Amino acid sequence: MTTFTMTMPMNAPPTTTPPPTTTMRVALPRADALTDVLLSPVDQPVNEAEFSRVSERLTTQFARVAPADRAKPVRIDSYRLELASSNAGRLKGLDSVFSASPAKCRRAIGLAAVGLSVRDSTLAPSRAVERVLAESAAQSDSGAWWEDWYRRLPPGARAVAQAEAVTWATHLFEALDWRKFESQPKVGGDLRWQCQDITRVVLHGRVDVRAVVDGIPVFFVVSTGIAGSAWTTALALSALVAGMTRGPGAVPGRVVGFWPSSGQVRILRIDSGELDRASRLAVEAARILALA
Amino acid sequence: LAIRNETTRIAAPKTPKTTSNVTTAQAIGRPTHPSAILFPVEASASRSVNASAEAHPGQGLLEKLRGSGRSRPVADPELAGGLREWLEDSLSSTARRVPEGGPALVIDTVSRRRLLSLRPRRQAQPIEISNQAMVQNLVSCLFRQWITTRSIGDPLADAIAAQVVSGDPEGIVERVSRMPAARRSALQSELSGHARQIASMWPPLCASWHPRTGEKVAIPLCGRKIILSATVDLAIGPQASTDASVCIVGIETAPPRRSHEIDMRYCALVETLRSGAPPSRVGKFYTQSGQFRIEPVNEHLLVSALLETVDLAERLCP
Numbered sequence: 001m002t003t004f005t006m007t008m009p010m011n012a013p014p015t016t017t018p019p020p021t022t023t024m025r026v027a028l029p030r031a032d033a034l035t036d037v038l039l040s041p042v043d044q045p046v047n048e049a050e051f052s053r054v055s056e057r058l059t060t061q062f063a064r065v066a067p068a069d070r071a072k073p074v075r076i077d078s079y080r081l082e083l084a085s086s087n088a089g090r091l092k093g094l095d096s097v098f099s100a101s102p103a104k105c106r107r108a109i110g111l112a113a114v115g116l117s118v119r120d121s122t123l124a125p126s127r128a129v130e131r132v133l134a135e136s137a138a139q140s141d142s143g144a145w146w147e148d149w150y151r152r153l154p155p156g157a158r159a160v161a162q163a164e165a166v167t168w169a170t171h172l173f174e175a176l177d178w179r180k181f182e183s184q185p186k187v188g189g190d191l192r193w194q195c196q197d198i199t200r201v202v203l204h205g206r207v208d209v210r211a212v213v214d215g216i217p218v219f220f221v222v223s224t225g226i227a228g229s230a231w232t233t234a235l236a237l238s239a240l241v242a243g244m245t246r247g248p249g250a251v252p253g254r255v256v257g258f259w260p261s262s263g264q265v266r267i268l269r270i271d272s273g274e275l276d277r278a279s280r281l282a283v284e285a286a287r288i289l290a291l292a
Numbered sequence: 293l294a295i296r297n298e299t300t301r302i303a304a305p306k307t308p309k310t311t312s313n314v315t316t317a318q319a320i321g322r323p324t325h326p327s328a329i330l331f332p333v334e335a336s337a338s339r340s341v342n343a344s345a346e347a348h349p350g351q352g353l354l355e356k357l358r359g360s361g362r363s364r365p366v367a368d369p370e371l372a373g374g375l376r377e378w379l380e381d382s383l384s385s386t387a388r389r390v391p392e393g394g395p396a397l398v399i400d401t402v403s404r405r406r407l408l409s410l411r412p413r414r415q416a417q418p419i420e421i422s423n424q425a426m427v428q429n430l431v432s433c434l435f436r437q438w439i440t441t442r443s444i445g446d447p448l449a450d451a452i453a454a455q456v457v458s459g460d461p462e463g464i465v466e467r468v469s470r471m472p473a474a475r476r477s478a479l480q481s482e483l484s485g486h487a488r489q490i491a492s493m494w495p496p497l498c499a500s501w502h503p504r505t506g507e508k509v510a511i512p513l514c515g516r517k518i519i520l521s522a523t524v525d526l527a528i529g530p531q532a533s534t535d536a537s538v539c540i541v542g543i544e545t546a547p548p549r550r551s552h553e554i555d556m557r558y559c560a561l562v563e564t565l566r567s568g569a570p571p572s573r574v575g576k577f578y579t580q581s582g583q584f585r586i587e588p589v590n591e592h593l594l595v596s597a598l599l600e601t602v603d604l605a606e607r608l609c610p
Contacts, residue, residue: 028369028569154449155443155453158441159436160437160454160457162441163436166503262509262566263568
């Protein structure tokens, strides 16, 4: 029987202690149960005043750690946040130069493909990936960051990129029962916050599926590997970036994380405590990266 | 790395246009395999696959994979949880010997087959692998390419390009580039043989079966102190609901060995733990001979895999 872990609502003031967790058991098929969990009613949205306090404190601390006159930006994403929590030494040595690879572009291609499959239920993920790649080959300026890289690859390498994207897209497509969404969910659409007048820190929040339940957003995030010890802050980062970018009304009531490789599912109810924990870790990660 | 294009392009064999597994199976009209757990490899299995390949290339293989004509096993939702608890209990003493805060004991293909040391592989230091492992690695790339794109050009060039773009963790690209021309030519011929076998035996897979390749599985146990890791060459079938619906296939370039059976069972176990339901079937495709071994997954097989895994973990962490 599959075990889900759910964090319980936090009413206590923010601390650095992880929130308590409980487990719940669900039946097969998993997509059915997972979609129900994602779309179940949210207790209450995050408190606006509390979020504003988190937001102001975060901006102030980022300004100290990486001021606006700093030459290079400091990028914080869920991976860096987890490293800051579990392995700060590796965070210091993290290579900031981006190089494309099948593992890095599979999500971008996969999200485009799942978007097509959700709109057309007869289009299987593998066919959708084929379509996305064919369109990228036909158009030279569709704007996707991976296209130039992909076009230059020899056939054997292209096949790896395609295969990786198909596997990723299939995992996401199979994870949810898309028929259960009352209105079509938004597939993809990562969030990015930066305030260049104040700080060079750039926050990046991954969101793979976004839906709205009773007027409150809920997020679904697909991650690689195994859920790490800092999974709560990694999931809360997406919620934090949503609020920083679009205001407290955009903060999701819940973020559901799914790790296809391990089959793990984690459900995080977002409250000001979670946001505060994520923001503290983001400042710590920014401090380490700014010094590196 | 300069690679001569010595081989002709491998094209997909002519196969019936139908992509429905039901139609395909019915078109064959042959009885399904006996209830014996394993196919005798040298005798009936290879003959039957080859025989059906004469009529419709690869359709016999699909029939075996999907197990047409008989109902799929019911997916017991309690089974995965029970296996996990059993594993956690059995591995608890082994987990206590894994240093606190140190690297986890990872049980993967390498450790299972060779019982290598527990030192984690450093990405910056490619390990020297055997010739056979190198060929296996390159053929895995070709298999993945064939399943995904239905096309292989120059097998060596394609496999090397796949290694390059994947970061070449095992230093295969450099190794091939250092090969004398004669050795490289022999490797080219060897890969072409494997590629031809793959192309002739594997028909297009219906997209609605959700074929996915190179699927990585990582199951954390005992507080992440022990990780069961695997890479499934090919998985097909949607997720299980009432029936087990996933089939998983590994490829092998070497002749059949007992370790391959252990490998199949292990993959069935980790897939069960990952998805919460056991796969319907697990198989091995031998790219040299075109033989295909298929094993229906049942509780007996999964328990065997569990005991083998516990035994291996104890040997890896004495």
